[in-house]
Structures are given as structure tokens and as C-alpha cells.
Amino acid sequence: MTQLRLVIVDDELPARDRLRELLEDCRKELPHVIVGEAANGVEGLQTVTSAQADVVFVDIHMPEMSGIEFARHLQVLERPPAVIFVTAHDQYAIKAFELNAVDYLTKPVRQARLLAALKKAAIGVRFARGVLESIDYNPRRHFSVAERGRVVLVPVSDVIYLRAELKYVTLRTRAGEHLVEESLSQVEQEFGGMFVRIHRNCLVARRLIRGFERGDETEGDAGWSVILEGIEERLPVSRRQWAQVKSYAK
DSSP states (O other): OOEEEEEOSSSHHHHHHHHHHHHHHHTTSSSSEEEEEEHHHHHHHHHHHHHHEEEEEESSSSSSSOHHHHHHHHHHSSSEEEEEEEEEEEEHHHHHHHHHHHHHEEOOOOHHHHHHHHHHHHOOOOOOOOHHHHHHOHHHHEEEHHHHHEEEEGGGGOEEEEEEEETEEEOSSSOOEEEEOHHHHHHHHHHHOOOOEETTTEEGGGGGGGEEEEOOOOOEEEEEEETTTOOOEEEEEEEHHHHHGGGGGG
């Protein structure tokens, strides 16, 4: 039997040590190798992709990036690993996981339950994309992009605008552009007041609006373009959005 490649992500060293010991006791029944550990979600994403993990155990409550956000970022990979969440008796999370058939372990982790979760992951059980968004209503701190088999994180605070083009959305920062598999409607709903829609195909960072520039009125456009801090590019405002958008100028 091929050994499963495992990664443990938890900000508490004793918790990682405990899980490692329990996994060692499961080795005879289910061969595996621990290929990496990480103390936070950002390090965890790097570890999971570089080690080509099959299964990752992740604590839900970690600083900087929750375990659920971490798992959401993994979903941009072509073949994301199975994710088994670990939680310290978070009743809300447990109920949500059970409703959505997401596997979890409660602390203190028990060997029998651990082995059952690992066997489930070994046969290829994965949760459907979109499930995690329904479990966690907190907005992410990062967008994620799959590039060359790894996950690239783009801080939400760095985003100037998102523009839909064909089947992709272009995410623009001062450093450059990325293509993300997001819908503008999803972004608008998740991040609330951070972005404002200026056109059916474009959201801009509200805090970066500095004014408007008059141009030629075209079909569907109001004849105004938005001026955003950090870029020279001017983005057209639609007639439908103009009344709302013009109030955000500083």
C-alpha cells in the first residue's frame, strides 16, 4: 500500500506533538509518513504544496488565518489534498461540518476517531467546492491563485480592482495582475463595504477612489471614469451605478 503523505498545521506545538504520537500508533493499520508541519496557515500552504501532501490536519482557530480560510485557499489547486479539521469543541463548527459531510476531530483527539478519519481520506473522500463558504461567514484576508502548482496569496487590502473578462476575473494590485476563479457577485457579498461595483463587470476598492474624470459617453456608460489611487488606468462607470458611485469620491 502506498504511504499517505500527511501535513499537520496547528499553532500550538503540544497539539502537533499529540497528533504526531497518535498517528504513529495508526501507522501499522494505515501506512503513512508525516512530510511536514506548520504553525500557521501561510506556512501551511507552502508546506502542503511543496511536500505534495495527500492529507492535511488543520486546527480551525489560528491567528492570522483560520483553518477554514486555509482550506478554502487549497481548493484552487488542481488536486487539493483531503482536509481534516481539528477543533476544540466548537459546537457551531461541529454542527456545520456534520451538515456538510466535512470530516473533523475534536480535541483531545482520540486514536479510534483519528484512524476513521484517515481511512476516509485515504479512499478519496473530499468535500465539494463551495461547502466551506457556507460554513464560515467571515471574509477572507487573502485571495488565492494557483501558480505552478503552488498557492499564491494576495492580501485583500492590496487589491485595487477586480474586473470580469470572459470566464475569469482579473485581480489588480500595484504589483501586477492575477487571474482568479471568483465571481464578482461572490466577492461583493463576502467583502461588503470594502469594494463597490462601478460597472456590471468591475468592482473597485472603495478606499482608493480619489475622484472621477469626464469622458465620452458611450452606450451603457455614464461618461465618467473613476480615478483610483496607485494606477493611471481609468475605469468606466456605468449609468446604472453612477448615482451610487459618485458619493464615494474623496
